[in-house]
Amino acid sequence: SLDINPKQIFIPPNEIGQYSIQLNCILKDNHTNRRHHEIYWWHNNKRLGSRTNRYARIVKNITQQTLISTLFYTGDPAVITGSYVCESEPLKRYISVEFKTNRSTNLFISWILMIPVWIVQYQNYN
Numbered sequence: 606s607l608d609i610n611p612k613q614i615f616i617p618p619n620e621i622g623q624y625s626i627q628l629n630c631i632l633k634d635n636h637t638n639r640r641h642h643e644i645y646w647w648h649n650n651k652r653l654g655s656r657t658n659r660y661a662r663i664v665k666n667i668t669q670q671t672l673i674s675t676l677f678y679t680g681d682p683a684v685i686t687g688s689y690v691c692e693s694e695p696l697k698r699y700i701s702v703e704f705k706t707n708r709s710t711n712l713f714i715s716w717i718l719m720i721p722v723w724i725v726q727y728q729n730y731n
Contacts, residue, residue, distance in 0.1 A: 607696035615705035630691030644674035647690040
């Protein structure tokens with residue numbers, strides 16, 4: 606079986622500068638110690654690796670029945686958002702990294718922006 610953790614990541618919308626994420630891909634197999642397994646990482650359909658991307662680092666941890674591949678990825682929030690895939694043939698798992706939209710903040714800002722309109726309308730009626 607293949608699993609990915611966390612299932613989804615939200616980046617705060619006001620995040621500036623470098624942002625880091627950590628994704629874990631866990632392959633469980635009764636025969637892991639007898640076979641050569643590899644886990645590959647993809648970001649927006651481009652393969653990631655420590656040698657192919659200076660912002661990516663991949664660490665592997667192998668036990669008797671588990672192979673864990675951890676992806677550390679750092680960059681501008683707009684660059685690291687998107688779709689990530691961990692793959693161990695023939696299995697694939699997906700995760701989405703997105704900007705978090707804060708509906709309560711958006712509603713509050715909309716409410717604040719409406720106050721001058723209400724004041725002008727009130728003054729026009731009086």
